[in-house]
Amino acid sequence: MTRDEVLVARGLRKAYGDRLAVQEVSLALRAGEVLGLLGPNGAGKSTTVGMICGLTTPDAGTVTLAGGVSLASDEAGYKRRIGLVPQDIALYEELPARMNVALFGALYGLASEQLKRRTDEVLAMVGLSDRANDRPATFSGGMKRRLNIACALVHDPEVLLLDEPTAGVDPQSRNAIFDNLEMLKAAGKALIYTTHYMEEAERLADWLVIVDHGRVVASGTQAELFARLPAAQTLHVEIAGEPDDAALAGLPGVTRTGQRLDIRVTDIGRDTGPVLAALAERGVQVRGLASARATLEDVFLTLTGRQLRD
Incomplete structure (x- = not known):
């Protein structure tokens, strides 16, 4: 791991029965960088994200944060440094938006004053301060996505994993999400972003990893990947x-x-x-x-x- 790398995954492998979902996937993520993880349906993107955030146990391979912290060495410490925005909306629909964010913050051990401050900050960041006391059941799809991001950020993680965070949202919410992510990147956060929308990856990603059939088929900057075309x-x-x-x-x-x-x-x-x-x-x-x-x-x-x- 180099000095500016905050997360390194090496040789990740996961099988479900006879099907190899992920085969020898390796990647490195740096502070202030967006890594775009791209691939067709079933290529292994979500499984890779699940292994990195600790929701899925790899059959082989390691994921290490800066300082040598891993799930094996310090699971609680590792997960406090990771934020996850899952592909499926993960909210308590009948609890007010503020309570949703506070619940996630409490799970990460934020003290009362810090929890209130961080809850207010992340709701303001995603443009939901005026709806903080409303239930997500009354929200649009784009508002729910933005609240999901607030829940993932409340504990101020170093690394944010976003698994198709703009699926099914309107253009206004999509642009608001982009603005949030660019602000996080400028603040030095490290982001892994999976998407099926190539124009999103072109706008956001500094480094791209393309997977297919569970394997990395290409990685590099956009310029390096364009250079692989016979005519660009x-x-x-x-x-x-x-x-x-x-x-x-x-x-x-x-x-x-x-x-x-x-x-x-x-x-x-x-x-x-x-x-x-x-x-x-x-x-x-x-x-x-x-x-x-x-x-x-x-x-x-x-x-x-x-x-x-x-």
Whole structure:
């Protein structure tokens, strides 16, 4: 474990009968960093999160916090440093929002004055101060998600695990959650974030781990993962007339649709000039030019395939 790492998981493995849900998953999380944990349905994301937070016992592997603290060495101390926002809403629907947060804080041993202060702080952070005395049964889905986050933060953990925290919420609540997470990151918290929404991972994640069939198939920064694509950017070229298809065939990575050419390149700045020169040599008249870069979804589908996962 390096000096700025707050959590390191090594060789995590979990089987349910004959099915290996997680196989040799390793990852490291640093202070002030969001790690995006991505994968298709059934890839092992939630099982991995469960092992990291101590809800699921791994068959093999270790998870260690800074200072060498682990579930094996100090379970209570370990769990006090972890906050979990589960995939399924975990609230007492008939208790007021304030009591929900206070209950979770009391379970972590917060004293009365500290508990009141922290309860007020986290409810304000998630925008629920004015509904603190209302029951979650009266809340929208987005409000329940935000209250779940408040419950996970009341004991001020170093590490926050969020398992699809924006599932089923409206755009306003989603953006409020993003703002909360970016504020936590700026404050030095370490976050693990699982999601099926690639645009969320693109916005939030500093480091990405993609799992499939229980194994890590890729990890790195977004730039490092984009570099694994055979072509990470596309030139969209509008042409005049009907050029000779045989001439176009000499250009690599070209797809023609009517009078539009889609040309896959690795670097727009470097490759645009040579592509335009090659078209001019072939007598192709260019009427318009646009470009687009690959998305994280392109990377994800390249690594995990397009087969449905139900």
